[in-house]
Amino acid sequence: MVEVxxxxxxxxxxxxxxxxxxxxxxxxxxDVLLDMRTGRSDPTVLVxxxxxxxxxxxxxxxxxxxxxxxxxxxxxxxxAELAARSTAVPEAAHVLGSVQIRVMATxxxxxxxxxxxxxxxxxxxxxGAEVDIAGPDGGRTVxxxxxxxxxxxxxxxxxxxxxxxxxxxxxxxxxCYLRQTVRWSMDLAGVGVAASVAVDGDRIxxxxxxxxxxxxxxxxxxxxADLMADDPWDPERAGEAGRMAAAASSPISDARGSADYRCSxxxxxxxxxxxxxxxxxIGGWPVGRFSPTNGLVEEPA
Amino acid sequence: xxxxxxxxxxxxxxxxxGSESLLDLLRNDLGLVGTKWGCLTGDCGACTVLVNSExxxxxxxxxxxxxxxxxxxxxxxxxxxxxxDLQQAFVDHFATQCGFCTPGMIMAAEALVNSGVPADEAxxxxxxxxxxxxxxxYNKIVDAVMSVIEQRNA
Numbered sequence: 001m002v003e004v005x006x007x008x009x010x011x012x013x014x015x016x017x018x019x020x021x022x023x024x025x026x027x028x029x030x031d032v033l034l035d036m037r038t039g040r041s042d043p044t045v046l047v048x049x050x051x052x053x054x055x056x057x058x059x060x061x062x063x064x065x066x067x068x069x070x071x072x073x074x075x076x077x078x079x080a081e082l083a084a085r086s087t088a089v090p091e092a093a094h095v096l097g098s099v100q101i102r103v104m105a106t107x108x109x110x111x112x113x114x115x116x117x118x119x120x121x122x123x124x125x126x127x128g129a130e131v132d133i134a135g136p137d138g139g140r141t142v143x144x145x146x147x148x149x150x151x152x153x154x155x156x157x158x159x160x161x162x163x164x165x166x167x168x169x170x171x172x173x174x175x176c177y178l179r180q181t182v183r184w185s186m187d188l189a190g191v192g193v194a195a196s197v198a199v200d201g202d203r204i205x206x207x208x209x210x211x212x213x214x215x216x217x218x219x220x221x222x223x224x225a226d227l228m229a230d231d232p233w234d235p236e237r238a239g240e241a242g243r244m245a246a247a248a249s250s251p252i253s254d255a256r257g258s259a260d261y262r263c264s265x266x267x268x269x270x271x272x273x274x275x276x277x278x279x280x281x282i283g284g285w286p287v288g289r290f291s292p293t294n295g296l297v298e299e300p301a
Numbered sequence: 302x303x304x305x306x307x308x309x310x311x312x313x314x315x316x317x318x319g320s321e322s323l324l325d326l327l328r329n330d331l332g333l334v335g336t337k338w339g340c341l342t343g344d345c346g347a348c349t350v351l352v353n354s355e356x357x358x359x360x361x362x363x364x365x366x367x368x369x370x371x372x373x374x375x376x377x378x379x380x381x382x383x384x385x386d387l388q389q390a391f392v393d394h395f396a397t398q399c400g401f402c403t404p405g406m407i408m409a410a411e412a413l414v415n416s417g418v419p420a421d422e423a424x425x426x427x428x429x430x431x432x433x434x435x436x437x438x439y440n441k442i443v444d445a446v447m448s449v450i451e452q453r454n455a
Binding site for chain 1: 302318319320322341342343344346349355356357358360361362363365366368409412413427428430431432
């Protein structure tokens with residue numbers, strides 16, 4: 001029988017995780033309870049994070065966005081400021097699970113469950129997010145990419161927690177998240193694509209693409225900035241970025257698609273995501289309006 | 302562990318076991334069997350209830366996290382006499398076929414309508430996309446919810 005401990009402070013939570021071997025943090029429960037019910041895990045102690053109000057909420061200070069680990073996906077989805085400044089992040093939140101799941105699920109839970117197809121990592125990766133980690137020996141901050149060790153595995157040491165996610169959201173940067181699914185709702189991504197583009201006028205200064213569901217961990221595609229930077233929008237180079245991203249992918253074949261199909265989808269979605277991110281960066285897209293998940297909109301001229 | 306919460310306006314104080322779900326508490330302990338036991342994996346929405354006015358799938362909600370919460374189930378939505386506007390709209394639009402998904406569907410719809418959603422078919426379908434109707438009676442359900450949004454906005 002599982003025991004649930006309910007700490008009132010982060011320090012208490014860290015103490016409980018340190019004292020009780022095998023204790024599992026419980027955030028929204030949409031993964032932890034599901035894994036227990038389906039027999040994928042059998043923890044003896046759960047440490048409930050829901051009373052740690054300091055880990056909940058969205059803060060914006062200048063160009064820096066901070067999102068507490070216990071912030072619900074629903075809160076992120078509906079935050080107008082996030083939609084204006086880092087559109088890919090609420091855009092990904094918007095397609096995660098269902099309303100009910102989004103109300104319950106948290107950002108920290110989505111990251112720490114480390115599902116390769118999780119919605120939240122790719123948009124955060126293209127914003128250059130870092131995670132604040134709290135642990136028994138104090139805190140540390142690591143790039144988000146370094147949090148993921150493999151399917152279902154993180155680099156967190158025993159007793160450590162993700163406390164918050166931080167990323168810059170300058171006004172000259174646009175971002176976008178697209179995905180391919182078999183069903184529109186309540187499905188995991190077969191392919192998840194995030195892109196960000198920063199501009200100076202109409203000239204691209206940098207561009208980043210991150211992928212989910214096509215490798216053991218979410219990852220940033222190398223070389224996209226070198227390809228796109230220092231010039232205005234070029235659809236041919238965006239297409240080339242898509243081919244680079246497909247070449248960097250190493251998907252499995254499963255019920256959501258074959259490996260070959262997933263690579264083809266990556267090649268198709270990357271230029272669309274870059275195009276929408278570019279439009280958002282130059283102010284050519286309605287602020288706060290999400291894209292269709294397949295990104296099928298007119299390419300920027 | 303002991304939790305105290307409000308269920309449909311009544312105070313409830315219960316000892317709960319670690320991983321006991323809100324669905325277990327509602328059906329097995331409180332006898333509120335309007336909330337349906339469906340997939341138990343958060344996929345079907347049949348167990349949807351409101352916790353602090355937000356829709357959740359009660360099968361994946363640990364009771365241990367609910368101390369101090371306010372829970373509303375389909376029983377709590379139903380007035381002493383007659384039906385709520387959403388319930389009546391489901392009747393009027395024949396949005397209930399076998400009826401199994403209906404309580405969860407109505408609780409999700411209640412949250413959706415209360416959220417101030419516009420009378421827009423796509424928005425309604427999206428708001429209800431966590432609720433499966435295996436009779437596939439979705440069009441009539443959307444019609445019923447649409448009529449309530451229009452009534453409440455009128």
